[in-house]
Amino acid sequence: MRYLFAIQGEGRGHLTQALSLAAMLRRHGHEVVEVLVGRSSVRALPAFFFERIGAPVVEFEAPRFAFDHANRCVSMLRTLLLNAAPARLAAFDRSMRLIRDRIAALQPDCIVNFYELLTGLALRRFSIRVPMTGIAHQFLLNHILYPYGRRRGVEGWLLRLHARMTAWGCDRLLALSFRPMADDFQRHIHVVPPLLRREALAGEPSDEGFILGYMVNNGFADELCRWSDRHPGQRLRVFWDRRDRPVTWQAGEGLTFHRLDDRLFLEYMRRCRAYVTTAGFESVCEAMYHRKPMLLVPAHIEQRINAADALASGAGIEAAGFDLDRLVDYLARPDAPRPDAGFRAWVDSAEERFIELLTH
Numbered sequence: 609m610r611y612l613f614a615i616q617g618e619g620r621g622h623l624t625q626a627l628s629l630a631a632m633l634r635r636h637g638h639e640v641v642e643v644l645v646g647r648s649s650v651r652a653l654p655a656f657f658f659e660r661i662g663a664p665v666v667e668f669e670a671p672r673f674a675f676d677h678a679n680r681c682v683s684m685l686r687t688l689l690l691n692a693a694p695a696r697l698a699a700f701d702r703s704m705r706l707i708r709d710r711i712a713a714l715q716p717d718c719i720v721n722f723y724e725l726l727t728g729l730a731l732r733r734f735s736i737r738v739p740m741t742g743i744a745h746q747f748l749l750n751h752i753l754y755p756y757g758r759r760r761g762v763e764g765w766l767l768r769l770h771a772r773m774t775a776w777g778c779d780r781l782l783a784l785s786f787r788p789m790a791d792d793f794q795r796h797i798h799v800v801p802p803l804l805r806r807e808a809l810a811g812e813p814s815d816e817g818f819i820l821g822y823m824v825n826n827g828f829a830d831e832l833c834r835w836s837d838r839h840p841g842q843r844l845r846v847f848w849d850r851r852d853r854p855v856t857w858q859a860g861e862g863l864t865f866h867r868l869d870d871r872l873f874l875e876y877m878r879r880c881r882a883y884v885t886t887a888g889f890e891s892v893c894e895a896m897y898h899r900k901p902m903l904l905v906p907a908h909i910e911q912r913i914n915a916a917d918a919l920a921s922g923a924g925i926e927a928a929g930f931d932l933d934r935l936v937d938y939l940a941r942p943d944a945p946r947p948d949a950g951f952r953a954w955v956d957s958a959e960e961r962f963i964e965l966l967t968h
Contacts, residue, residue, distance in 0.1 A: 612716035617647030621890030623657035646670025648730035656870035668703040704730040742778035763909040801958040802893040813898040818843035820880035836863035887911040896947035903935040
């Protein structure tokens with residue numbers, strides 16, 4: 609079968625999920641004919657994605673988050689105002705027309721949508737009749753048995769609405785989950801394991817004493833610098849995407865910032881003592897697979913829900929900021945819980961489950 613991928617390009621998670629699924633499909637004789645990536649003009653796609661996706665990549669302008677003045681937390685109001693601006697709406701119109709034209713030119717057997725909003729809107733707007741499967745952890749938000757998106761006020765309601773809108777045009781939804789759950793057939797939701805690449809699963813974990821960090825919103829960097837200045841003996845290796853700093857920047861005696869490099873990140877994940885993150889689903893899963901304790905610092909409602917879900921699986925602790933004192937104290941506890949060992953078996957069952965759902 610011939611598959612067309614559509615991917616939300618903010619952050620790293622949906623991109624690495626697409627890399628994993630593309631490799632699975634090719635191992636079973638299928639083809640990914642092209643990849644459409646919706647991204648903002650202020651964030652470049654990482655080089656590793658172009659190197660490894662194995663198909664032509666077409667980028668288009670898509671909605672994006674807007675952060676607060678400190679560049680730390682997502683502002684829902686600023687996000688709405690930013691994406692509703694006339695110039696942005698005109699850009700989204702051009703993007704939907706590009707999506708329509710690429711589908712018409714390629715004639716794929718199936719579209720796989722990694723939580724990209726405009727692709728579903730284009731299918732509805734232009735009455736495109738190509739089967740589409742949606743893949744995202746966020747689709748669990750509308751699963752009848754999923755408890756973590758409820759009772760979270762207006763923000764939670766908007767997040768679930770966004771998940772429903774992103775599902776428009778999909779014949780079925782594959783909801784990535786930390787744990788097995790029953791399918792929700794009424795809402796066409798199938799619960800599936802995380803999509804982790806073979807590179808992320810390879811090798812035996814070790815503990816070399818350093819703390820690994822990953823941040824999309826760079827406003828947390830000042831916190832880490834101040835903490836590192838107070839604790840020069842603790843080694844920190846932090847990945848970010850700032851382009852105005854060197855690829856590797858030694859910010860202090862124990863603190864090194866790296867521009868996002870996927871191979872190096874996965875190597876450090878296997879070797880680190882613990883992991884600090886804003887609770888994006890993908891990297892939390894990678895840390896859980898290698899049983900690394902975590903400090904989760906969610907920056908918006910979606911990440912707060914991810915954090916609650918991951919903590920239920922023994923992932924670590926949560927904090928409002930990059931408070932590494934709490935993490936160091938947690939690591940010193942002999943009874944500190946570690947991620948569930950059964951998580952590995954769940955992840956290892958992914959290929960069989962995805963191939964069954966996507967090709968039959």
